[in-house]
Amino acid sequence: WxxxxxxxxxxxxxxxxxxxxxxxxxxxxxxxxxxxxxxxxxxxxxxxxxxxxxxxxxxxxxxxxxxxxxxxxxxxxxxxxxxxxxxxxxxxxxxxxxxxxxxxxxxxxxxxxxxxxxxxxxxxxGHQAGMKVLTGQIKRGDGQEIHAVIWFCDLRNSTPLADSMSREAFLNLLNEYFECLAGAVLDHDGEVLRFIGDAALAIFPVTEEGWSVDEACEAAVAAAKDALGRMAKLNNQRESFGAPPLGFGIGLHLGDVMYGNIGTAERIEFTVIGAAANEAARIEGLCKPLDVNFLISEQVREHLKGKWQSLGKHALRGVGDEIEVFTVKS
CATH class of the missing domain: 3.30.450.40 (GAF domain)
Known part of the structure; x- marks a missing residue:
């Protein structure tokens, strides 16, 4: 002072x-x-x-x-x-x-x-989950239903990558990858909930005090585009010393999920559960067969401006209706 x-x-x-x-x-x-x-x-x-x-x-x-x-x-x-x-x-x-x-x-x-x-x-x-723990919401089953954009990203071909290098080198590679993907989420005020091996789950929640639905969708897309740029730079660096580029996918979906903690009496974690979270992972899983790095659901597309390329409707495992997915228009 x-x-x-x-x-x-x-x-x-x-x-x-x-x-x-x-x-x-x-x-x-x-x-x-x-x-x-x-x-x-x-x-x-x-x-x-x-x-x-x-x-x-x-x-x-x-x-x-x-x-x-x-x-x-x-x-x-x-x-x-x-x-x-x-x-x-x-x-x-x-x-x-x-x-x-x-x-x-x-x-x-x-x-x-x-x-x-x-x-x-x-x-x-993560910040929001951390605040809930700090304020005493640490009993198993505590939580609330929220409306959010769910982000799921995954590194492709990680098993052969891990087999081709030392453990230390692979951990360093994962950290570089997550710095690009999860780092972009954090820089755009999203909440990274879990790292699942070489995948990550994050949310951009809709709240009365914070984002509207449109704003949450825009923030999630901005983070994804930022991540694409970061990965392009990382892959250029890798190619400069003869390493293959890293393949990855990002899937965004909008829906209601239960945001809270689950686990055993001795070990719990904050996460989101529900159909929308599973669907986000399934949408990301379409990236590889559709040969793109980034997909959004029709539910997210409805709240965005600009031109998006439809890649058609697709059946998602465990989901009754087909979902239309979109990618950035080239």
Whole structure:
């Protein structure tokens, strides 16, 4: 927070923890030693032993202090303060900062734990499912019926691919593939629910607070087109060093599904179940015989603008009526 400005939250990549910017920062020294660091920048004799001090001096800062926050698990975190006040912090102000430090530490630890929990749940369950778990919806069978665009994608010929390379190389390949496909879903605010081997299940839900049906369909299609572009780049890279291109399919369908958790009493997961989810997987399964990478159902097509190429009506395994499917018009 800066005077006269809104509170901002900044995040840094893990790479910053291996940089001079980090190692030559007072906060790193606090982490190491667990001691308070103060630099009275307005003092001509102030040590200039941290990179940030020159930046602060240019901003007119006269005093800087970094205080350790000792969490109950033994971790040391840090709170830092700076001022442009002439002469720097007064003794009374320093004493006030010291007095609030214990309370600030407890509050900071609560927020840090919540943030860590949310990050873990985001990574392993997805944001919406993670929020439901965090708010206590963790009993088996908890859920709700939602209207959503269901995304299903799959990597083709994965078995011979896996047999032709080391396990580590195949895992790296899968990560590159999912970075293109699932990464596009996340970048367009979709929710990745499951990775099933080399396949992924995701949703673009319709809600009163969020997307309309048209908007959910448009977001899902935008994500699919983004994924196609990413895969084209990845395959160009693979071809440049003699590797075969990766085949894949994306199927989009619109319908009602049950969104909730299922499993055993000891191990549950959030997912969507219902006919529409199964139909999305069947639609994706048509990509290979129809020689395309991307298909949408007629239910999705009804909510889209632009030109789409019909590839006819097809019977889906386990589905009574035939469904007309479309692909991007070339």
């Amino acid at each position: 800066r005077e006269g400005e809104e509170v901002t939250v900044a995040e840094a990549p893990y790479e910053v923890l291996d940089s001079d910017q980090y190692y030559q920062n007072p906060i790193y020294a606090v982490f190491l030693e667990g001691k308070e660091i103060r630099r009275k920048i307005c003092d001509p004799d102030c040590a200039n032993d941290f990179l940030i001090l020159d930046e602060l001096r240019e901003e007119g800062v006269t005093d800087y202090i970094a205080m350790p926050l000792d969490f109950t698990n033994g971790e040391i975190h840090c709170a830092s303060y700076s001022t442009r006040q002439e002469g720097g912090f007064t003794d009374v102000e320093i004493a006030a900062l010291e007095r609030i430090r214990p309370a600030l530490t407890r509050v900071a630890e609560i927020f840090a734990l919540k943030r860590t929990a949310m990050n873990l749940l985001d990574a392993y369950l």
